[in-house]
Amino acid sequence: MLENLKIGILGGGQLGGMLIRHAIDLGLSISVMDKDANAPCARYTSSFTCADPKSYEAVLAFGKDLDVITIEMEAVNIDALLELEKQGKKVFPTPDSIRVIQDKYTQKQFLLSHNIPVVPGVAVDSRNDLHKLENKLPGCLKKRRDGYDGYGVMMLKTTADIATAFDAPSVLEELVDIKHEIAVIVARNEQGDVRCYDPVMMVFSEEKFVLESQVAPAQLPQGMQEEAVALAERVADALKLVGILAVEMFITKDNKILVNELAPRPHNSGHHTIEASITSQYEQLLRAILGLPLGDTALRLPSLMLNILETEALSENRAEKFRSLLAISGAHVHWYGKKGIRLGRKVGHITIADSTMESVVAKAATIRKILN
Amino acid sequence: MLENLKIGILGGGQLGGMLIRHAIDLGLSISVMDKDANAPCARYTSSFTCADPKSYEAVLAFGKDLDVITIEMEAVNIDALLELEKQGKKVFPTPDSIRVIQDKYTQKQFLLSHNIPVVPGVAVDSRNDLHKLENKLPGCLKKRRDGYDGYGVMMLKTTADIATAFDAPSVLEELVDIKHEIAVIVARNEQGDVRCYDPVMMVFSEEKFVLESQVAPAQLPQGMQEEAVALAERVADALKLVGILAVEMFITKDNKILVNELAPRPHNSGHHTIEASITSQYEQLLRAILGLPLGDTALRLPSLMLNILETEALSENRAEKFRSLLAISGAHVHWYGKKGIRLGRKVGHITIADSTMESVVAKAATIRKILN
Numbered sequence: 001m002l003e004n005l006k007i008g009i010l011g012g013g014q015l016g017g018m019l020i021r022h023a024i025d026l027g028l029s030i031s032v033m034d035k036d037a038n039a040p041c042a043r044y045t046s047s048f049t050c051a052d053p054k055s056y057e058a059v060l061a062f063g064k065d066l067d068v069i070t071i072e073m074e075a076v077n078i079d080a081l082l083e084l085e086k087q088g089k090k091v092f093p094t095p096d097s098i099r100v101i102q103d104k105y106t107q108k109q110f111l112l113s114h115n116i117p118v119v120p121g122v123a124v125d126s127r128n129d130l131h132k133l134e135n136k137l138p139g140c141l142k143k144r145r146d147g148y149d150g151y152g153v154m155m156l157k158t159t160a161d162i163a164t165a166f167d168a169p170s171v172l173e174e175l176v177d178i179k180h181e182i183a184v185i186v187a188r189n190e191q192g193d194v195r196c197y198d199p200v201m202m203v204f205s206e207e208k209f210v211l212e213s214q215v216a217p218a219q220l221p222q223g224m225q226e227e228a229v230a231l232a233e234r235v236a237d238a239l240k241l242v243g244i245l246a247v248e249m250f251i252t253k254d255n256k257i258l259v260n261e262l263a264p265r266p267h268n269s270g271h272h273t274i275e276a277s278i279t280s281q282y283e284q285l286l287r288a289i290l291g292l293p294l295g296d297t298a299l300r301l302p303s304l305m306l307n308i309l310e311t312e313a314l315s316e317n318r319a320e321k322f323r324s325l326l327a328i329s330g331a332h333v334h335w336y337g338k339k340g341i342r343l344g345r346k347v348g349h350i351t352i353a354d355s356t357m358e359s360v361v362a363k364a365a366t367i368r369k370i371l372n
Numbered sequence: 373m374l375e376n377l378k379i380g381i382l383g384g385g386q387l388g389g390m391l392i393r394h395a396i397d398l399g400l401s402i403s404v405m406d407k408d409a410n411a412p413c414a415r416y417t418s419s420f421t422c423a424d425p426k427s428y429e430a431v432l433a434f435g436k437d438l439d440v441i442t443i444e445m446e447a448v449n450i451d452a453l454l455e456l457e458k459q460g461k462k463v464f465p466t467p468d469s470i471r472v473i474q475d476k477y478t479q480k481q482f483l484l485s486h487n488i489p490v491v492p493g494v495a496v497d498s499r500n501d502l503h504k505l506e507n508k509l510p511g512c513l514k515k516r517r518d519g520y521d522g523y524g525v526m527m528l529k530t531t532a533d534i535a536t537a538f539d540a541p542s543v544l545e546e547l548v549d550i551k552h553e554i555a556v557i558v559a560r561n562e563q564g565d566v567r568c569y570d571p572v573m574m575v576f577s578e579e580k581f582v583l584e585s586q587v588a589p590a591q592l593p594q595g596m597q598e599e600a601v602a603l604a605e606r607v608a609d610a611l612k613l614v615g616i617l618a619v620e621m622f623i624t625k626d627n628k629i630l631v632n633e634l635a636p637r638p639h640n641s642g643h644h645t646i647e648a649s650i651t652s653q654y655e656q657l658l659r660a661i662l663g664l665p666l667g668d669t670a671l672r673l674p675s676l677m678l679n680i681l682e683t684e685a686l687s688e689n690r691a692e693k694f695r696s697l698l699a700i701s702g703a704h705v706h707w708y709g710k711k712g713i714r715l716g717r718k719v720g721h722i723t724i725a726d727s728t729m730e731s732v733v734a735k736a737a738t739i740r741k742i743l744n
Contacts, residue, residue, distance in 0.1 A: 001690050003709040020416065021396045024389050027709020027720075029415045043401045043418050044392065278702055287698065296701035300673075318373050326659065329668035330650055337375040337399020348399075 002290070003027050008066040010053040011073035012039030014336040014346070015266045018274070019072060020044045022282035026290075033062045038339045056080045063089055070243060070289050071265050074102040075146050092242040092289040093264040100239065101262045103144045105171045114238040116231065117258045119250065121173035130162045133172055140173045141165055150210040177253040181260070182218050183269035184232035184249070187284045187294050188241040195284070195294040197277065199228045200269050202248070210346075213306045213364065215357075216272050217299055220251075227257055235262065244285045246270065268307065268349065275332045275353040276303035301353040304364045306371075308335075308348040313372055315341050324370045328363055330354040374662070375399050380438040382425040383445035384411030386708040386718070387638045390646070391444060392416045394654035398662075405434045410711045428452045435461055442615060442661050443637050446474040447518050464614040464661040465636040472611065473634045475516045477543045486610040488603065489630045491622065493545035502534045505544055512545045513537055522582040549625040553632070554590050555641035556604035556621070559656045559666050560613040567656070567666040569649065571600045572641050574620070582718075585678045585736065587729075588644050589671055592623075599629055607634065616657045618642060640679065640721065647704045647725040648675035674729040676736045678743075680707075680720040685744055687713050696742045700735055702726040 005028065009016045012034030020041060023030045031047035032039070042048045051058035053073065059080035063069050068090040069081065081095035100110045105123045112118060124130060124141070133139075137159060143152035143166055156165060156172070181204060185197040201218035202211055218225070232247040239245070246267030248260040270281035279287075279295025287294055308314070314321060325333050335348040352363045377400065381388045384406030392413060395402045403419035404411070414420045423430035425445065431452035435441050440462040441453065453467035472482045477495045484490060496502060496513070505511075509531060515524035515538055528537060528544070553576060557569040573590035574583055590597070604619040611617070618639030620632040642653035651659075651667025659666055680686070686693060697705050707720040722739055726732045 001694065002707065003711060017396050017399075021393050024393045024416055025704070025706050027389075027412065027707040029709070040399065044396055044416055046415050046418060046420060048418060293695055293699040295698070298701070322373065323665055326667070327665040329670070332397070334397050335374065335399040337401070339375060 003029070005029065005068065005290070006031065006066045007289075008033065008062060008069045009041070010059065010062075010069065010071045010076045012036070012041035012048070013072060014040050014334075015072040016041040017044060017336065018271075018334070019070075019266060019282045019285065022280055022286060025283065026286060028286065031062070031066060033058065040336050040338060043337075053077065060084065063087075063091075068092065068289055070285065071098065073148070073265065074098060074263070076102075078102070090289065093245075094240065094242060097239040097241060097264055101264050104142050104147070104261065105144050105169075107262055108171065110238070111235065111259055111262075114234070116235060116238070117256065119173045119176055119258050119260060121171040124170045124172050126169075127162065127165050127167035130156070130165055130172070131159075134159050134162075136172055136174070137161075138175055140175060142171050142173065144169045144171060150205075176250055176258060178250045179253045179255075180218070180220070180251040182220070182228060182249050182251060183214075183267070184228050184247045185244055185267065185270045185273070185281055185284075186229075186232040186236045186241070186247065187244045187281075187288045187297075188236045189288045189294060190242050190291055192237075193294050194233050194236055195297050196229045196232055197270065197273060197281070197297045198299055199225055199249075200272070202269060210309065210344075211268055211307055213304060214269055214272070216276060216303050216305075224251065224255070224257070231257060231259065235259065239264070243288050244270075244281055268305070271334070271349050272303040272305045272351045272353070273297075274334075275351050276301045301355065302357040302360050303351055303353040304360045305349055305351045306364060306367060307346055308350065308371060310341060310343050310345045310347050311372075312343065314347075315343075321370055325350060325367060328352075328366060330359075331363055331367060375401070377401065377440065377662070378403065378438045379661075380405065380434060380441045381413070382431065382434070382441065382443045382448045384408070384413035384420070385444060386412050386706075387444040388413040389416060389708065390643075390706070391638060391654045391657065394652055394658060397655065398658060400658065403434070403438060405430065412708050412710060415709075425449065432456065435459075435463075440464065440661055442657065443470065445520070445637065446470060446635070448474075450474070462661065465617075466612065466614060469611040469613060469636055473636050476514050476519070476633065477516050477541075479634055480543065482610070483607065483631055483634075486606070488607060488610070489628065491545045491548055491630050491632060493543040496542045496544050498541075499534065499537050499539035502528070502537055502544070503531075506531050506534075508544055508546070509533075510547055512547060514543050514545065516541045516543060522577075548622055548630065550622045551625045551627075552590070552592070552623040554592070554600060554621050554623060555586075555639070556600050556619045557616055557639065557642045557645070557653055558604040558608045558613070558619065559616045559653075559660045559669075560608045561660045561666060562614050562663055564609075565666050566605050566608055567669050568601045568604055569642065569645060569653070569669045570671055571597055571621075572644070574641060582681065582716075583640055583679055585676060586641055586644065588648060588675050588677075596623065596627070596629070603629060603631065607631065611636070615660050616642075616653055640677070643706070643721050644675040644677045644723045644725070645669075646706075647723050648673045673725040673727065674732050675723055675725040676732045677721055677723045678736060678739060679718055680722065680743065682713060682715050682717045682719050683744075684715065686719075687715075693742055697722060697739060700724075700738060702731075703735055703739060
């Protein structure tokens with residue numbers, strides 16, 4: 001049965017680590033490939049390959065003895081995945097759906113072609129192009145590929161900012177009047193069964209575009225929740241998704257919902273599902289790609305997830321802060337065990353799951369004090 | 373910080389696998405030693421040693437580069453652990469406490485010497501000895517060492533049974549009139565902080581002495597719960613425990629509580645803590661041996677844990693049964709991924725955690741039907 005199945009993950013970061021956490025529940029064998037020998041996952045598998053998931057040869061070699069291949073990052077070699085698919089391997093999400101998503105411009109075009117509302121944006125080939133688009137400023141400039149955790153995103157307020165803009169293929173997006181940022185995680189399997197998690201409310205740090213915290217359930221009118229869930233399901237169907245997909249959305253001040261970005265893999269907007277939901281997003285991904293029944297996505301407890309970023313305050317007094325965090329009941333600390341110190345990097349997260357939202361919020365305040 | 377700590381587990385079965393599941397939450401590096409190259413843990417670490425935890429040389433070699441060593445089984449070489457302790461390694465539970473517990477007779481004598489009520493029993497060196505003890509029959513014969521999951525335990529009803537009795541150092545225990553079997557898991561750290569989980573009610577299969585299921589919270593009068601918890605704490609203090617300890621107890625028909633057996637490691641009477649408690653027993657063990665604050669042991673949801681034993685019914689129709697189990701909301705399937713088929717062996721467990729005990733019990737009935 002499952003114990004003989006060989007499953008591979010491209011990418012070996014904390015998302016892969018949490019996926020292995022849940023693979024243990026099903027007794028699965030997981031191989032991992034990451035270009036960093038010290039990737040968080042490397043220590044949690046007997047089958048780690050140190051190679052670049054963007055390399056055609058490396059991905060092909062990695063996949064040749066596997067049965068099922070999935071991803072924990074979008075920056076992977078699609079041609080190799082298509083070749084593995086041809087060889088009869090299950091590659092989920094499908095290479096085609098990863099290809100559409102891994103480029104933020106083709107992603108947007110794809111959504112538009114399926115009548116899914118998005119933030120308007122234009123393609124930019126290089127920094128020089130931006131001068132022709134001065135009438136579109138202020139705007140948000142995003143690299144088409146390989147952005148993550150706020151890397152690859154910047155604001156262009158005036159023409160003066162063009163001088164320091166990315167000189168790479170990008171998308172220049174209109175600034176929308178955002179009331180809320182939310183995310184919906186949706187799972188879909190080969191049979192076309194779909195299950196959505198409830199929307200979560202996301203709070204970003206203004207300077208760095210990094211998720212600071214996120215609250216589930218999102219405090220939204222019922223109708224808007226349903227609209228967001230329906231939208232996420234439409235995206236999953238349009239992509240013929242097999243796996244899970246995080247759909248990040250903006251709610252504008254005039255109450256429109258626009259899709260901001262997609263991620264066809266476990267996502268930090270679903271970290272809370274480990275403790276707060278009946279089925280975690282990680283288990284759900286495994287169920288989806290293995291053709292097992294999708295799990296119940298119901299939220300069991302109100303929750304708030306806080307990302308832990310490396311700061312000077314943290315690096316100075318890490319052990320003591322860590323002990324203080326662990327002493328808070330219902331605060332579930334996830335520490336990624338990354339080697340070395342690099343300011344600004346995500347080094348962990350904490351999910352507070354408790355019986356009432358009031359107590360969750362109070363504990364979050366205590367935790368923010370400890371971390372800062 | 374923790375990412376540079378090297379932690380080792382002696383034993384690589386499902387308990388070790390679940391320990392790694394929770395080690396991922398703290399970003400820990402875990403090395404594992406087991407005599408079976410196919411042990412469930414082997415695939416979840418980059419540092420697996422295939423060797424016998426009972427071998428002095430093997431344990432010493434395994435421990436030499438580690439900082440902290442723990443166990444997931446009692447059948448380990450104590451002399452090697454004492455030597456590692458001398459070399460400055462943290463060995464938790466302490467070798468002395470494992471030595472007391474790994475022999476069921478010295479365990480009993482230890483408890484008696486601390487005025488902890490136990491099931492009366494006498495030491496037996498070999499089968500021949502039993503003939504001198506015919507006046508003590510009927511009784512329960514347990515091998516002094518290396519019993520687990522019902523192996524190493526048998527009933528001696530009449531003198532005729534002596535012919536097929538174990539011919540090994542054993543303990544012949546009086547039969548007590550048992551109303552309930554319960555277990556309490558207690559954690560204690562080096563500072564002497566103690567935290568207990570609430571008692572769970574255990575139901576054993578009558579023929580095989582294997583745990584069939586277990587319910588938390590145990591339906592017991594408040595006073596009796598408190599007595600059981602106090603008893604577990606006394607045992608932990610007497611052992612100067614660092615780690616976690618499962619204290620299995622009998623409640624007799626005249627409402628006395630007797631300690632039946634101890635296990636100084638994660639235990640199947642604590643499986644439910646993964647989904648039903650704020651802190652799982654596995655995380656609690658890691659906290660205890662790493663000198664971190666002990667976690668909140670409160671139960672969050674009523675739960676029932678069912679062991680899955682390999683049966684002919686299961687092996688015939690495994691994949692379909694597995695799918696049916698996964699379709700039940702709130703039934704958390706843990707499949708150990710053991711290779712090969714051996715009837716009677718534990719191959720997984722299911723924890724049902726749900727909002728009411730009624731729905732938990734109803735789902736358990738459905739699951740038993742699927743499994744049988």
